[in-house]
Amino acid sequence: MAILIDETKCNGCGLCDHNCPGDIIHMDAVSGKPLVVYPDECWYCGACRIDCPENCIKIIFPLISL
Amino acid sequence: MSFNLANIPEHHITTDVLVIGGGSAGTMAALAARRQGLEVALVDKAGIDRSGCGCAGNDHFLAILESGPEWDTKEAFLKWYHRLTQGLVDMAIPEKVFLSRIKRMVAYLEELGIPMRLDATHNDYIRTGSFGQPGDYFINFDGRKLKPTVSAEAARAGVKFFRRINITDLLADGGRVTGAVGFDIRKGDFYTFLARATIVATGNVTRLYNNQASMPYNSWHSPYNNGGAQAMAFRAGAELKNMEFVNYTLTPVNFSASALNAIVGMGGYIVNGLGERFLFKYHEKGEKGPRWVMPWGVYWEIKEGRGPCYFDLRHLPEEAINHLLHHLLPVDKNTFLDYCEQKGVDLRKDLLEVQISEGQLPAFLGSVSGIYVTPECATTVSGLFATGACSVTVGSLSGSMCVGETAGEEAAKFIYRDKTVKPEVPKEELTARREAIYSPLKRQGGFKHCELENKLRQVMTLYVGIGRTRRGMLTALEELAKLEKLFPDVRADNLHELMRVHELRDMLLVAQLIARGALEREESRFGLSHYRGDFPTSREEWHCSLHQCLQGEQVVLKRVAPSNL
Numbered sequence: 001m002a003i004l005i006d007e008t009k010c011n012g013c014g015l016c017d018h019n020c021p022g023d024i025i026h027m028d029a030v031s032g033k034p035l036v037v038y039p040d041e042c043w044y045c046g047a048c049r050i051d052c053p054e055n056c057i058k059i060i061f062p063l064i065s066l
Numbered sequence: 067m068s069f070n071l072a073n074i075p076e077h078h079i080t081t082d083v084l085v086i087g088g089g090s091a092g093t094m095a096a097l098a099a100r101r102q103g104l105e106v107a108l109v110d111k112a113g114i115d116r117s118g119c120g121c122a123g124n125d126h127f128l129a130i131l132e133s134g135p136e137w138d139t140k141e142a143f144l145k146w147y148h149r150l151t152q153g154l155v156d157m158a159i160p161e162k163v164f165l166s167r168i169k170r171m172v173a174y175l176e177e178l179g180i181p182m183r184l185d186a187t188h189n190d191y192i193r194t195g196s197f198g199q200p201g202d203y204f205i206n207f208d209g210r211k212l213k214p215t216v217s218a219e220a221a222r223a224g225v226k227f228f229r230r231i232n233i234t235d236l237l238a239d240g241g242r243v244t245g246a247v248g249f250d251i252r253k254g255d256f257y258t259f260l261a262r263a264t265i266v267a268t269g270n271v272t273r274l275y276n277n278q279a280s281m282p283y284n285s286w287h288s289p290y291n292n293g294g295a296q297a298m299a300f301r302a303g304a305e306l307k308n309m310e311f312v313n314y315t316l317t318p319v320n321f322s323a324s325a326l327n328a329i330v331g332m333g334g335y336i337v338n339g340l341g342e343r344f345l346f347k348y349h350e351k352g353e354k355g356p357r358w359v360m361p362w363g364v365y366w367e368i369k370e371g372r373g374p375c376y377f378d379l380r381h382l383p384e385e386a387i388n389h390l391l392h393h394l395l396p397v398d399k400n401t402f403l404d405y406c407e408q409k410g411v412d413l414r415k416d417l418l419e420v421q422i423s424e425g426q427l428p429a430f431l432g433s434v435s436g437i438y439v440t441p442e443c444a445t446t447v448s449g450l451f452a453t454g455a456c457s458v459t460v461g462s463l464s465g466s467m468c469v470g471e472t473a474g475e476e477a478a479k480f481i482y483r484d485k486t487v488k489p490e491v492p493k494e495e496l497t498a499r500r501e502a503i504y505s506p507l508k509r510q511g512g513f514k515h516c517e518l519e520n521k522l523r524q525v526m527t528l529y530v531g532i533g534r535t536r537r538g539m540l541t542a543l544e545e546l547a548k549l550e551k552l553f554p555d556v557r558a559d560n561l562h563e564l565m566r567v568h569e570l571r572d573m574l575l576v577a578q579l580i581a582r583g584a585l586e587r588e589e590s591r592f593g594l595s596h597y598r599g600d601f602p603t604s605r606e607e608w609h610c611s612l613h614q615c616l617q618g619e620q621v622v623l624k625r626v627a628p629s630n631l
């Protein structure tokens with residue numbers, strides 16, 4: 001899962017997609033909302049969350065890394 | 067996939083300076099070259115505003131401020147740096163690329179509004195020391211806005227940004243590097259950059275070794291730095307240096323995050339399963355010793371049955387633990403406290419178990435491995451400069467920014483010295499490069515990139531990881547050669563995967579350079595970094611650097627005498 005986006009709060013600005021250093025998040029052309037396309041390649045860096053204007057991204061660590 | 071292979075749009079950009087990699091070093095390099103009045107293209111496979119190891123912020127800014135004490139002088143720094151790198155970094159470099167610039171760099175960041183003075187009461191710096199430093203070299207600062215701020219400065223100065231372009235190869239004309247090619251990882255377009263000077267700055271090399279959680283992207287430094295600069299420079303004929311020294315650190319268990327500097331800098335302890343502080347057995351400075359001492363000590367404690375090992379912060383005074391929890395840890399790794407919370411660890415009361423991280427080619431202070439450069443950041447190939455963590459200079463964040471600035475200025479000087487040069491590239495070379503870039507998209511069947519990448523990590527971890535022997539290295543080279551043979555069968559099903567395939571190509575080359583260097587260097591040095599069980603001590607005859615370069619198809623190795631102060 002890696003990161004969880006609260007779609008009810010998300011305004012579709014695309015900053016998380018722009019900021020992710022690993023091309024993990026892609027804005028969905030249809031819904032206009034971010035999709036976590038490559039969760040297995042997430043670095044857990046938090047760059048997507050840091051500038052999110054709606055503060056709607058949560059970092060979820062998988063069990064194996066806890 | 068919407069993108070049509072038969073009709074790939076092409077973009078041809080001609081510029082004065084091309085900077086490949088828009089992280090801490092590359093962005094400064096671009097800005098510095100632009101300040102010299104040149105056209106600059108800054109290219110990154112990510113978005114630049116927040117890419118690279120500093121994407122979500124760093125918290126320690128190494129600086130010599132000449133504030134009074136003996137340790138805060140250039141002389142003391144040089145002595146320490148020479149000791150730390152054991153003479154394997156050219157000692158003419160730190161003065162030129164770092165010491166002469168660092169005070170101005172700190173002032174510049176303050177002008178940009180980066181919070182450098184965390185001591186609000188006295189409007190002063192808070193500084194801490196670690197890793198064997200003779201004093202408190204690290205300014206503790208809030209670097210969360212550093213990367214976007216400096217990127218905005220570069221954009222304002224007129225640097226042209228090319229985002230999401232994965233660069234795959236340098237271009238050369240008559241022995242001189244004249245630019246690079248790459249592709250847009252979202253649209254697929256083909257890009258050619260022709261430049262009078264090219265600077266590579268793609269950082270360190272990760273994803274080469276397994277970690278405990280078996281999550282290759284859960285790495286200490288950015289998992290999206292894969293040796294692009296080192297591999298491209300090597301293929302173009304540049305010399306690489308001391309590639310055998312792979313580095314380890316201590317991280318929280320199963321979470322390869324930076325934290326060690328903050329923790330030992332604030333006086334945290336490292337204890338074993340018996341509750342003992344044990345590092346003094348391995349180094350007289352204990353937790354204040356060089357970084358390599360800590361994974362080295364933990365390795366032996368666990369091996370001898372005294373594991374697991376832990377960070378212990380319970381003794382820290384309230385002020386120190388508050389500083390760690392509020393200013394350092396959540397900046398050092400933005401998600402650190404999320405991890406603690408989800409794991410159920412309260413650092414005021416609980417021990418935090420540690421692990422030895424996966425190995426990586428270094429990116430920090432005291433790095434002796436990477437692209438060999440002169441104090442002017444020039445590689446051994448004309449027209450090609452290297453800067454930041456991929457080069458052997460002064461690592462770390464502040465080091466990378468200062469070295470970046472140096473590379474930008476020196477590339478400009480190089481251009482102004484010879485104004486007549488027009489960068490060119492034969493048409494056939496471009497056609498061949500283009501063909502090679504996209505060929506994984508045309509394959510059916512074959513392997514996925516992760517299949518080869520997993521095998522690569524297995525081989526590196528088994529034979530070229532912690533504890534090495536001649537036989538292991540020969541096995542690794544054989545296995546890596548097999549993977550090299552399989553590489554032309556690797557397919558990509560979309561553009562994102564195409565980027566990963568090109569990363570794999572560079573990692574495969576770097577892995578072979580590491581194994582070859584490690585086979586050659588018959589001694590041990592820097593703890594786990596290069597521990598040859600068949601030559602377990604450091605040896606006088608190996609007190610030197612080992613350079614590797616390509617001549618034709620042949621890899622040539624040479625020993626270079628250590629540098630004296």
Ligand SMILES: Cc1cc2nc3c(=O)[nH]c(=O)nc-3n(C[C@H](O)[C@H](O)[C@H](O)COP(=O)(O)OP(=O)(O)OC[C@H]3O[C@@H](n4cnc5c(N)ncnc54)[C@H](O)[C@@H]3O)c2cc1C
Nearest residue numbers: 087089090091111118119125126233269294454455462463
């Ligand atoms: C979490 C963390 C905390 C840290 N904290 C500190 C600290 O407090 N103090 C300190 O001194 N150091 C710290 N460091 C280290 C410091 O961040 C690095 O030393 C520094 O950022 C290196 O700069 P660089 O420009 O060489 O590489 P990076 O900043 O990593 O930039 C490399 C860039 O190259 C791009 N790239 C890679 N391959 C390609 C390609 N093929 N084509 C195009 N672009 C490419 C990447 O996308 C990236 O943007 C930390 C590192 C991490 C990961």
Ligand code: SF4
Nearest residue numbers: 010011013014016052
């Ligand atoms: S940054 Fe936040 S608000 Fe903007 S698209 Fe991403 S999740 Fe939505």
Ligand code: SF4
Nearest residue numbers: 020042043045046048
């Ligand atoms: S945590 Fe980092 S790597 Fe993961 S999605 Fe967010 S920005 Fe991308």
